[in-house]
Amino acid sequence: MFDDIDLQILHILQEKARIPNAEVARQVGMAPSAVLERIRKLEERGIIEGYEVRLNPRHFGQKLTAFILVEASRAGNGRLAGELAAITGVQEVHQVAGEDGYLVKIRVAGTEDLGRILRDDFMAIQGVISTRTQVVLSTIKETRRIDLEPPPGP
Known part of the structure; x- marks a missing residue:
């Protein structure tokens, strides 16, 4: 490899x-x-996917980070992930195992924006049954780095 x-x-x-x-x-x-x-x-080969600048979200008024578990109906799963990803402030969308279909990471200015987005954007998507939100109080570690270990020997 x-x-x-x-x-x-x-x-x-x-x-x-x-x-x-x-x-x-x-x-x-x-x-x-x-x-x-x-x-x-x-x-x-897709090992290096790209290069990007990491910006501090606080300098752009995005002081609140939240993780939203989205319970989705089976009928909505085909296009639902793309609609979630298109919502302003959404940084990550992960399909997860369990009763919830997706885990979404979002950054917004504050709780007022978060509430509006949950109400107006998330719940407007066909196939979204419910959401459960966890607001981040502080971030200890956040990275996209991959732990690189030497390949195993023969």
């Missing part, structure tokens, strides 16, 4: 995606052209 050098490159890019290619090459002991080719292949 990938080797130790690929893992080193992925570690470096997870720490600082904007690092110059020449610096990545220096750290792994390879020519910049070889590193660039490896990165291109990792992107083509």
